[in-house]
Amino acid sequence: MNMLVTTSSLIFPLITVPYVSRVLSTGGTGHVAFAQSVASYFSLVALLGVTYYGVRVCAQVRDNRAQLSRTVFELIIILAGSTTLVTIAYIVCLLTVPKLYDQYALFALFGISIWLASFGVEWFYQALEQYEYIAVRSVCFKLLALILMLIFVRQRNDYIIYGLIVVIAGYGSNILNLLRLRKFIDFKYCNNLNISRHFKPMLWFTIASISSGMYIQVDIVMLGFLGTTDMVGIYQLVSKIKSVLVTAVNSVGNVMLPRLSYYQAQREHNKAYELIAKNMNFVMVFGSAIIAILIILADPIVWLLGGPDFIASAVPLRFVGVAVMCSAMNIVLANYMISKGMEKSWAIVNAIGLLLAVISNLLLIPLLGVVGSSISISLCELIMLAMRSFVCRSFLKGIMKLIDPIRIFASTIVAGTGTLLVLRLLHTSYWTPILWLAIGGIVFILLDGLMLIICREEFTMQMLNQILSKHHPSSIKK
Structure with a gap:
C-alpha cells in the first residue's frame, strides 16, 4: 500500500512539474515554493514532534481501545493549544516582514495548511498501520489536484491558484482523517x-522534529532571503526531484516505525534487527542507483521536467544524489533510535544538523548560488549520517553481517561506468531528451541488476528468489 502511495508521489510530479514549470516559469514556482517552505516552519513548531511521538505511543497501546482513545484525545488537545499560539505568531510575521507581506494572499493561503497539518492525525493511522486507507485517500486527492491544476492554472499570474491546489493536494485529505x-x-x-x-x-x-523539518527546508528558505525569486524557482525543481526520490527510496522505511515500536514493546529484538537490515540494503541499492542516474542523466531529466527555463537546475541536481541516499539512511537509523527510546540522541543530532545547514548555506549561497544550496544539503546529510552511525555503532556492528554495502556500491560504479561508455558511443545530435533518458536509464538498470546478481547481493537475491518461487517453487533452494 505504501508503494502505491510512493508510485503516485512519483507519477504526480512527472505530470504536474513539467506543466507548472512551463506555465508559471521560475518566478511563479519560486513564490509558491518560498511560501510553502516558510509555512512549513511554523507548522513544525505547532506539531511539537507529534508526527513521530504520536506514532510510537499509539502503536504501543493500539490493542487497548480505551488507552488508545485517551492518548489520541490528549494529543489533540495539546495540538489545539500549540497551533493557536503558532498561528498568532504567523500572522504577526506576515504583517511585519516585508518579504512575506509582499505576497500576503499567498502566505495567508498557506497559513491554512498549519491547521490542516496539526489536525490531520496522520500519525494515528500510521500507528494502526492503516496503509490501505492512506493509499486510497492520497491517490484520490492527488488526482483531484491534478484535474484542478489543468483546469485553473493557465497563465503566469495563476501562481496563487496553484498555491491553493498545493494546499488541497497536501492537506485536504486530513479533513477526512478527522x-x-x-x-x-x-x-x-x-x-x-x-x-x-x-x-x-x-x-x-x-x-528533533522541529530541527529535522527546518533542516529539510532551510535551503529554500535561506535561498529566498539571500537570493532572488528566480533562484528559488530554479532550485525548487531540484528540491522537488530530491523529495520525490527520497520518498521513493524510503517507501519501506516510512512504514517501519510502527512495526519497530511494536516489536520493541513485545521484546522481539531479532525481528526488529532483521527488518532494519533489509531496509538498509533496500536503501543502499536504490539510493546508489539514484546517485549514478542523476550524475549521468541530469540534463534530460531537467529538460523534461522543467523545460528550457530550468536548464540551470542540471548542475545542482547532480550534487543532490548523495543527499537522497544519506537522507533515506538517516530516516532508517532515526526510526531505530525512536523505537529504542533514544529520542534525546536523535534530537541532538538533528539540532546539530540544522546548525550545520544554516552555516553552510550562509557560506555557500553567496559564493555559489543555487549550486551552493545543493552542495550544502548533501554535505550536511552525509555528516548527519556519520553522527547517527556513531551513536548507533554497537547496533550497526551487530547487523553488519546482514547488510551488503561493498557489493552494492561496486555494482553501481561498474554499471555507471558502463552506461557512460554506451551513451558516449551511441549518442548523436539527433537524440531527444526522452530518448537520451530512456536509453541511459534502461542500460543502467540492466547493468546494475546484472552486477547485483553476479555479486549475489543479499537484498537482490531475496527479491529474485521471492519472484521465482511464485512461478517455480520447487526449483528454489534455501
Missing part, C-alpha cells in the same frame, strides 16, 4: 485525561 477517527476511538473515554504525562517525553521529539 471524520473517520470515530471509527477507531470512543468519545466515552475522553474523561480523566492526563495531558501532562506527555510533556516530558515529547520534549526531545519536539526538538
Whole structure:
C-alpha cells in the first residue's frame, strides 16, 4: 500500500512539474515554493514532534481501545493549544516582514495548511498501520489536484491558484482523517485525561522534529532571503526531484516505525534487527542507483521536467544524489533510535544538523548560488549520517553481517561506468531528451541488476528468489 502511495508521489510530479514549470516559469514556482517552505516552519513548531511521538505511543497501546482513545484525545488537545499560539505568531510575521507581506494572499493561503497539518492525525493511522486507507485517500486527492491544476492554472499570474491546489493536494485529505477517527476511538473515554504525562517525553521529539523539518527546508528558505525569486524557482525543481526520490527510496522505511515500536514493546529484538537490515540494503541499492542516474542523466531529466527555463537546475541536481541516499539512511537509523527510546540522541543530532545547514548555506549561497544550496544539503546529510552511525555503532556492528554495502556500491560504479561508455558511443545530435533518458536509464538498470546478481547481493537475491518461487517453487533452494 505504501508503494502505491510512493508510485503516485512519483507519477504526480512527472505530470504536474513539467506543466507548472512551463506555465508559471521560475518566478511563479519560486513564490509558491518560498511560501510553502516558510509555512512549513511554523507548522513544525505547532506539531511539537507529534508526527513521530504520536506514532510510537499509539502503536504501543493500539490493542487497548480505551488507552488508545485517551492518548489520541490528549494529543489533540495539546495540538489545539500549540497551533493557536503558532498561528498568532504567523500572522504577526506576515504583517511585519516585508518579504512575506509582499505576497500576503499567498502566505495567508498557506497559513491554512498549519491547521490542516496539526489536525490531520496522520500519525494515528500510521500507528494502526492503516496503509490501505492512506493509499486510497492520497491517490484520490492527488488526482483531484491534478484535474484542478489543468483546469485553473493557465497563465503566469495563476501562481496563487496553484498555491491553493498545493494546499488541497497536501492537506485536504486530513479533513477526512478527522471524520473517520470515530471509527477507531470512543468519545466515552475522553474523561480523566492526563495531558501532562506527555510533556516530558515529547520534549526531545519536539526538538528533533522541529530541527529535522527546518533542516529539510532551510535551503529554500535561506535561498529566498539571500537570493532572488528566480533562484528559488530554479532550485525548487531540484528540491522537488530530491523529495520525490527520497520518498521513493524510503517507501519501506516510512512504514517501519510502527512495526519497530511494536516489536520493541513485545521484546522481539531479532525481528526488529532483521527488518532494519533489509531496509538498509533496500536503501543502499536504490539510493546508489539514484546517485549514478542523476550524475549521468541530469540534463534530460531537467529538460523534461522543467523545460528550457530550468536548464540551470542540471548542475545542482547532480550534487543532490548523495543527499537522497544519506537522507533515506538517516530516516532508517532515526526510526531505530525512536523505537529504542533514544529520542534525546536523535534530537541532538538533528539540532546539530540544522546548525550545520544554516552555516553552510550562509557560506555557500553567496559564493555559489543555487549550486551552493545543493552542495550544502548533501554535505550536511552525509555528516548527519556519520553522527547517527556513531551513536548507533554497537547496533550497526551487530547487523553488519546482514547488510551488503561493498557489493552494492561496486555494482553501481561498474554499471555507471558502463552506461557512460554506451551513451558516449551511441549518442548523436539527433537524440531527444526522452530518448537520451530512456536509453541511459534502461542500460543502467540492466547493468546494475546484472552486477547485483553476479555479486549475489543479499537484498537482490531475496527479491529474485521471492519472484521465482511464485512461478517455480520447487526449483528454489534455501
